Amino acid sequence: MVERTGAFWGRRHGKALRLGQRGLIDTVLPALTVDLTQPPADPRRLFPVAVDDVWVESGFGGGEHLLALAAARPTLGLIGAEPFVNGMAKALARLDGSPLAERVRLHPADSVELLDWLPEASIGRFYLLYPDPWPKKRHWKRRFVSPVNLDRIARVLRPGGEFRFASDWAPYVDWTLRRLLDHPAFAWTARTADDWRRPWDGWPGTRYEEKALREGRTPAYVIARRL
Template identity: 70%
Template sequence: MRDGHSDLMETLLPQLALDLSGPAPAELGRLFDVPVTRVHLESGFGGGEHLIAMALADPDLGLIGVEPFVNGMAKALAAIERHGLAGRIRLHNADSVPLLDWLPPASLDRLYLLYPDPWPKKRHWKRRFVDRANLDRIARVLRPGAEFRFASDWADYVDWTLARLLAHEAFRWTAATADDWRRPWDGWPGTRYEAKALREGRVPAYLRVERR
């Protein structure tokens, strides 16, 4: 990690990190230093490319980013400082599950899970983030009509995720044509994981489901 990034982990991260030891505010907009009209969460933001792009594209949007790995968090902190986004971003540098359990019901306008670890070996499938318990958690924190968006370059994990979403009574798949899952949604900035997948010949898929 660069020296500057290390300094941000010690100075900026404590300012932006969510404190889960107490109750969450009933209105998530209170987490931020400036007024926001909507709140999105990205679980496992990697290097932060998508998180930062969302913040830059919409000045009324509040964002919660989750990333347990130090290097990814440090890169995101550097971008947050560079673009002056600290007022509208809050961070959690650990697993998403405690955060999802902490958030109030029906408090998020969108949740992203982009290129999660696919755990490709069958004996590791139980470690995949998408399971019934976590979909229950996601459904609880999304407002009616809000979206859960998922992207992956592992066809098996895409099939796995879609099967569980279709079986869950809280979600409705909104796709009408094949292009609705073959092409990224509007405003997609791309990520380094996506670029690597394309270089290696894997084709990403982009799923969108609506909270009923």
């Protein structure tokens, strides 16, 4: 099976945005968007304040995890990618007027272009949390985790950096682990059977996780270290 190398999302819109949400997309988002037309540089320079590291989250939903990280780590810069307009609007509502906006930058599309733009070995961590599992076999080519995208992630992570993946869909967890174990740039960090069953320290939870737990699914939390 050929694994897809392009876009990995389906629809970009849900219900119609309210007037205030449209205003945030028009006025706040442009100031926070990473300009991929500019030559790539140290991503720490994207922020108006000093940061000591930069982490990326791909498909941040409404921004719950992204903004919790920003609040918990005052010297961290974060770049969030999200193609879904309604999720972006939710995150912008929380960022508008917040000091966290100084340390958050956004990419209103999936993260492939962002990964290709970032310099080599320039970030410390990459998150992929509860991505669409595309459960039907004919849609597996849309799954974000593939050898090509793991190459992309490996290129931008510094040695010792981490790829963190969470999902409640067991077949996608297995899919991801197989590809990570086959990739020469990554090592799975689990040491015991429970390592991947427990959330990471400081994990704030997400609405997708809450739904999974309500519906009786068990999430998995995978950490792979860049060699």
